[in-house]
Amino acid sequence: MSLPLRTGRPSPAFNRPESDGPPAVTPASTYRLQLRPEFTFGHARAVVPYLASLGVSHLHLSPVLEAVPGSSHGYDVTDHTRVRVELGGEDGLRALAAEAREHGLALVLDIVPNHMALPAPLRLNRPLWEVARQGPGSPYARWFDIDWEAGGGQLLLPVLAEPLDPGAVEVVGGVGAGDRAVLRIGELEFPLREGTAGLEPADLLAAQWYRPACWREARTSLNYRRFFTISELIGVRVEDPEVFDATHAKVLELVRDGVAEGLRIDHVDGLADPAGYLRRLRDSVGGHCWVVVEKILAREERLAPAWPVAGTTGYDALYRVDGVLTDPAGAARLDARFREATGQPRWERTAAAGAREVLTGDLAAELATLERLSGPELAPAVRELLIAYPVYRPYPGDPELAPKALERAAAEAGAAPVAGVRELLLRDPTFAARFAQTSAALRAKSLEDRAFYRYAPLLSATEVGGDPGAPAVTVAEFHAYCTEQARLWPRSGTVLTTHDTKRSADVRARISALSQDPESVPAPAGADPQLAWVAWQTAFGLGADGSPDERRDRLAEALLKAVREAALHTTWTEQDPAYEATVPGYLPAAAPEPSGPLAAAARANLLGAALLHLAMPGVPEVYQGAETEYRGLVDPDNRRPAVFPREALARLDAGAAPSGTAEEKLALTAALLRLRRSRPGLFAGYAPLTARGPAAEHCVAFARGAGAGSGPGSGPGLVAVATRLAYGLATAGGWRDTALTLPPGRWRRQAFLGPAEGTHEAPYEGEAPLAALLGGASPVVILLREDADPA
Numbered sequence: 001m002s003l004p005l006r007t008g009r010p011s012p013a014f015n016r017p018e019s020d021g022p023p024a025v026t027p028a029s030t031y032r033l034q035l036r037p038e039f040t041f042g043h044a045r046a047v048v049p050y051l052a053s054l055g056v057s058h059l060h061l062s063p064v065l066e067a068v069p070g071s072s073h074g075y076d077v078t079d080h081t082r083v084r085v086e087l088g089g090e091d092g093l094r095a096l097a098a099e100a101r102e103h104g105l106a107l108v109l110d111i112v113p114n115h116m117a118l119p120a121p122l123r124l125n126r127p128l129w130e131v132a133r134q135g136p137g138s139p140y141a142r143w144f145d146i147d148w149e150a151g152g153g154q155l156l157l158p159v160l161a162e163p164l165d166p167g168a169v170e171v172v173g174g175v176g177a178g179d180r181a182v183l184r185i186g187e188l189e190f191p192l193r194e195g196t197a198g199l200e201p202a203d204l205l206a207a208q209w210y211r212p213a214c215w216r217e218a219r220t221s222l223n224y225r226r227f228f229t230i231s232e233l234i235g236v237r238v239e240d241p242e243v244f245d246a247t248h249a250k251v252l253e254l255v256r257d258g259v260a261e262g263l264r265i266d267h268v269d270g271l272a273d274p275a276g277y278l279r280r281l282r283d284s285v286g287g288h289c290w291v292v293v294e295k296i297l298a299r300e301e302r303l304a305p306a307w308p309v310a311g312t313t314g315y316d317a318l319y320r321v322d323g324v325l326t327d328p329a330g331a332a333r334l335d336a337r338f339r340e341a342t343g344q345p346r347w348e349r350t351a352a353a354g355a356r357e358v359l360t361g362d363l364a365a366e367l368a369t370l371e372r373l374s375g376p377e378l379a380p381a382v383r384e385l386l387i388a389y390p391v392y393r394p395y396p397g398d399p400e401l402a403p404k405a406l407e408r409a410a411a412e413a414g415a416a417p418v419a420g421v422r423e424l425l426l427r428d429p430t431f432a433a434r435f436a437q438t439s440a441a442l443r444a445k446s447l448e449d450r451a452f453y454r455y456a457p458l459l460s461a462t463e464v465g466g467d468p469g470a471p472a473v474t475v476a477e478f479h480a481y482c483t484e485q486a487r488l489w490p491r492s493g494t495v496l497t498t499h500d501t502k503r504s505a506d507v508r509a510r511i512s513a514l515s516q517d518p519e520s521v522p523a524p525a526g527a528d529p530q531l532a533w534v535a536w537q538t539a540f541g542l543g544a545d546g547s548p549d550e551r552r553d554r555l556a557e558a559l560l561k562a563v564r565e566a567a568l569h570t571t572w573t574e575q576d577p578a579y580e581a582t583v584p585g586y587l588p589a590a591a592p593e594p595s596g597p598l599a600a601a602a603r604a605n606l607l608g609a610a611l612l613h614l615a616m617p618g619v620p621e622v623y624q625g626a627e628t629e630y631r632g633l634v635d636p637d638n639r640r641p642a643v644f645p646r647e648a649l650a651r652l653d654a655g656a657a658p659s660g661t662a663e664e665k666l667a668l669t670a671a672l673l674r675l676r677r678s679r680p681g682l683f684a685g686y687a688p689l690t691a692r693g694p695a696a697e698h699c700v701a702f703a704r705g706a707g708a709g710s711g712p713g714s715g716p717g718l719v720a721v722a723t724r725l726a727y728g729l730a731t732a733g734g735w736r737d738t739a740l741t742l743p744p745g746r747w748r749r750q751a752f753l754g755p756a757e758g759t760h761e762a763p764y765e766g767e768a769p770l771a772a773l774l775g776g777a778s779p780v781v782i783l784l785r786e787d788a789d790p791a
Contacts, residue, residue: 017032022288025261026310026491028057029614030108030621034499035640036072038523041092045099050646052103053653054523054627054671058262059611060108061081061500062095065250068119072639073499074110076117076233078124080247098260108262108290110386111251111278112269113238115227121189125384126141128234135209143243145225145235145434147369154211158218158343159188167199185212216573222365225434226448229362239272245279255285262290262412264313264493269295269392269440275307276396282308290619292493296443296465298391299736303489306397311485311492314621315465318496320481321612322508323473324700325605327725330515331458331471338457340528341523347455347469355387355569359442366438369659370644373431374424380416382435384409392443393436394425394633397669402427412785435460452502456530458515459537460508464500471515475700475724478612479688482702484751486617486686494618496609497626499639504623504664505613507541509605511596514540514600516727520594526586528569534562535586538633545631546589556584558633566738573604586643601727603661608700608722610665611780615704615720616670617686627669629662658753664778671782675718681706681767681789682718689719691770698729699770702745704789716743716786723779735771742768742783749773750782 031051032783033044051059063074066082074084083090099108123129127140132155135141136148164185171192173181183190183204197209205211213221218231225235239246254260263285268274274293281291291309297316303309344350360366360383367386371379385401388408394401401422405615405641410418425432440722452462462469475480485492485666496505503511514521514537524532539555546554563570570576594602606629614620617745623630624642632638649670658664676683682705689701703716721731721740746763761772763786773781 004475021670022286024288024491025106025290026680027106027108027262027290028680029673030056030058030060030262030493030499030619031056032060032621032623033062034624034642035064035071035074035087037070037076037086037365038653039641040086041088041096041373044721045096046360047644048096048103048105050098050644050649052081052105054670055675056105056622057677058106058108059096060262061110062533062595063110063112063266064787065112068124069427069614070116072636075112075114075115076119077112078117078119079126079249080116083250084246087297093254094257094259098102099185100570106261107259108264108654109260110264111248111253112179112234112266113247114267115233115235118157118159118234122157122159123189123191128696129191130209132157132208133193135193137450138651143236143238143246145237147223150369150372151211151221151223154437155220155224155366156213156217157190157210157383158213158215158222160185160212160214163214164205164212169201169205171197171204172459179649180535183208192274201359218365219362220364220425222370223369225366227267227435229358235270237272238277246573250282252284253290255362261288263449265291265309267440268293268435269358271439273396275304278307278309290491296392299470301391301466303492304395305488308675311489311618313498314493314495316481317613318486318490318501318505318615319465319467320462320473320478321496321507321609321616322463322466322512323471324475324478324612325509325724326458326472326512327463327515327728328474330518331461333518334521336534337521339522342533344455344530345446347451347472350455351447351451352387355442355446358450359386360385362445363438363442364433370431370435370438371476373428373434374421377425378417381409381413381421384412384441385418386439388412388436389439394432395436395660396432400568446755448502450567453562454530454568456534456537457492458511459503459534459541460515463502463508464498466473468536471512475697476488478700479702480662482616482686483688486684489762490617490684492618493621494613494616495621497623497630497632497638497764498621499623499635501632501638502634503538503541504626504630504638505609506606506626506629507631507633509609510543510602511541511595513602513605513727516725517598520598526581528586530562530568531583531587535559536588537591538562539588539594541542541632542591542625542633545594548591552584552587554633554637555587558637559586560581561634590729597727600730600779601725604723606661607664607668607778608724610668611672611720611722611782614669614676614699615683615718615782616702617683617704620676622669624675625672627654628666664753666750668780671750675750675782679717679790680782685716687716687743689721689740689742690740691740693736693770695729695732695735695738695770698725698739699738699774700724701740702728705785714744715785717785719743719747719783719785721773721776721781721783726779735769735775738770739767740773742766743785745785745787749781750784752782753777 066079066084067074083093108659127143130140131138169361170184172184180232181192193208227233271277292313297314374382388405455468461468526532566574569579576776628645642675658667687703691699701721705716
């Protein structure tokens, strides 16, 4: 992939702990809580003592502003001026912050600048209600990206279940003083334009500033910017300073009052000018506030160094951790078997086909807007450049568009038209912004929500931020990524499981172990081999989690979503009931479980991923319940009520040895989170470590600490060691005489599997035999230097 070069060092005031201003907040770790009416601020307060004992420093809350009633996620904001009443309101949020402070914790808020809800009832979104009532003359019209000309002077509202019957329209209200009449269609109400209440139905509808329509019209006739392809979420123009101020006042107040110390910025790529927005936000919150952006970076892409943020939310880290635990040879074998069995093309062709389908189908209205802005002679080039673009989007100020994308587009649409689009992007900010916003939506929908569901050789690779065409990452690449992060983005977020991941880290750990034994995946059977392949790997990843009936329901729901997203036989909007009825029949009768070396490999992957994530550079986030083994599928499965393992942690803290992989992960997580909070100096810098011997490739190890110094009390103070590709290690005869070269000093194992672990083990100096380090109870190990600075 060829990308425009971004150079420069991130600003130290925002991206490194040291600063001339107030101390920059650097969470030791964050813990994500999914708030909803059934889990409120009050419920969150009740788990604060447990989370403090676990070792986290910051609670990361899903969106807290007023949202559509009953919303299970909060990204459908209706009122930026209020904290959500269903969650306990502002008093409840402030009480949670106070409870957190009493236990040494603080809050991080997830905010949604890109869009807000187009709700039912519409009046819940007062700015949008007023725009519908007053049209482009409303003071709120500047809030939204509405193309009034394209809609013939009306805002399309695709909220009806069926095409509109004018006879179903009625005017109600307007009798008492101050009571405004409204237009009603069934149970839906809309505002009336002044002076139109007495018109006949057809004239009444034509006189409004909006046009109620069937939801199906959104695909081709929509004239407002939306979030991806979700017409119920309308884009907000936060690039306008007045809109920014109005939509951020409450959040900024919460930051100023110390209720929150950090912000996660949702879908920054949806904004017209992400850099400009982030500068305005930084000016508003000050240099101390920890700010990370939800930004999906391609493998060779880097975050813009001028953005005044601590980094990303961490999907780039997820790809490296998963990738280094994936066997490239086995992944290639699975790829060949999958394509032979299903007839599916290679990844590159699958991705390109998905992009063309989504752009000309699901995003036809957005494409029509761009083609209208560019003119008919450039329209084919606009389409081809969007399809060819290798990353989510270009940005204002980028020195050049991706050269390979220009070449591929020119091969399809001609060099001159593509040059014309390039020129238009450079000189027309409005066109450039809408092109970039459409590009971001296209990448998300065509890759994550289309191609990822079609291309399934190894389902663990079809994850947010992943690259199914190149799922494996070498140890050298992993180290290079971590070294760069420690140098440039040490305060960036890292994640393995989120509310948006298609499978939790522990489900992916099991599936990725299949790359180490590719012949263990059975040949697909049935009329739809692609679905059979997906069904078996999904069931293998979930395993025997929960009761058989519950497990089957969860799997059936996940598979139904998978086939609709893949859009090979059925879709969300054009459902095939007969085909969909066959989907549950592709599930295996019993939960597939690994055995022997494959089971050991799955366990090594699970614990290895946890260790790498929690010890690598950055601020690690633990998703609710994922401090222990957590098997979650795509939403809504991954947003089920969390189970907090309080009793298990208390038992471990009382001296019990972990029982099973779930408690091993809990013990490991608690040990590292507590070290991060109590000894943050151990997690500065990064130094790759190398092993020598016949099994050296099966080890990934690094040192953290003050840097590369070698004197007493200086230099690295922590070493993390994980087993990789454990199946091949076992079949090749184990570690044998492979040894790990250690930094200077005396290194002792940090016990987390129980009080007996390492009790009688002498400290290591110079080298450590990996058979001793990793050949016993655990495939991972933490070493601490005896004379390391306790800070």
